[in-house]
Amino acid sequence: MIIDVHCHYGAWPFAMDNFGVDRIKEYLDRFDVIKAIFSSSKAIVYDFREGNRDLVEFLEKDERFYGYLVLNPNYLEESIEEVDRYLDNEKIVGIKLHPAYSRVNLEDKRTIKIIEHFSKSNLIYLIHIWGVSMANQLARVARQFPDIRFIMGHTGGDVWFDCLDIVKPYPNIYVEPCSSYADRDKVRMSIDTVGLDRVLFGTDFTLINPAFVIGMVESSGLTEEEKSYIYYKNSIKLLKGGKDA
């Protein structure tokens, strides 16, 4: 049983098929994914409002589908309106920020304004983090907003081991391991550094397949009990607002 906290809906500009609803459902069936949280690729790389609109329609197609709204802090007022528009939608559990695509860093005053504005909302933030500099920004933002829960996407990318040390002191930062490089010790070291309860299962699907990240978990020498926390128990707790699974 799996909850995948890092999925995408929409096309990518790469040599791969575009995944429709049926194919996504088939993959969730194949890997026993009971909940998957998607953000729109269109919203990330192009028009966030059009992409979010596609996403919200898509989320209605299956009870396992949940979503993050993608915001673009270059459009501050529109981003706030976007959250207001969908805040009551039970399928929306969080906000996705991709500072590399929007080219607005996490500590930019516009990003901070968005986070401040919705600080009482219980929304989870999935943030694309790649590198020590971005991880440091996330750490400072998490310190500023200790009641908001952040997921450090990719555990910080190719220097994930340094990024783990950076976010370790902040219990409101969770990590998920997906990356194009399946480092054999990434999941184990994540647990050893930030604790078992802060490591989630995320894949970057449809870019990266569950088979890839499951392999990372399975090669980590974990007990079945530990794996169950990674695969779904920690995410259940996160989605319940921090209450025990």
Place this chain on the structure above:
Amino acid sequence: MIVDINTCFGFYPYRKVDVSLETLKNILKFHRAKALSLSLKGIFYDATEGNEETLNLLKDETDVYPVATYDPRAYPKGIEFLEGLRSKGFLGIAFFPRLQGWLIDFAPFRDVLEILEKENIPIIIHTSGYGELTKISSLAGGIKSPFIISGFNYSNLSEAIAVMKKSENIYIESHLFNSPDTLEYLKKYTGTDRIVFGSGAPLLSFETALSVIEKSYLSDEEKEGILGRNLERMIGVKL
């Protein structure tokens, strides 16, 4: 049978991690797999010393076969080692341009390829970045040896497809394939005969690389090809 063409052993300087030969052997034993491998000393420090270490440590191994390496930044130092690689016991030679910071159209590398042409040995190149494989295909056009390229994921698969359609001696290695769909996509455009299995173990997860192959909708015969037979056919040796 599984043969992993992308493994290594030794000391990893970029972070503390166990990449010993013993760990590699344990992984292979668990999966009943064989591997082509080389000492990291040859990549990070000195190719000749590394190659000698690879031969020395693998001489009594039955499931791990030696791969040589050469660093063109050191050219022509140690170039004589590349003569007679097959007779020394190496099943391939691997290059690491991205890790070592040189480019495919680096003149010393062209000279090295000319020397290797006489060896008829698989040339494994670990690279990534748009345009790199296109450059390799230009070089490979005049050389009969098979080229095995490692470093493809969703982002640069288009280049692999375009090049493989034109160059029969270009193969690709699988460790960065992020999804079973990648294999199904390649099958549609290039077939599966020129895909070989690699994992990056013990640095990277063997289970991940294997899982992507096993979870695909390819036939058992196609999977067996990728997991070993394609490589055996290429090198003309039953492993």
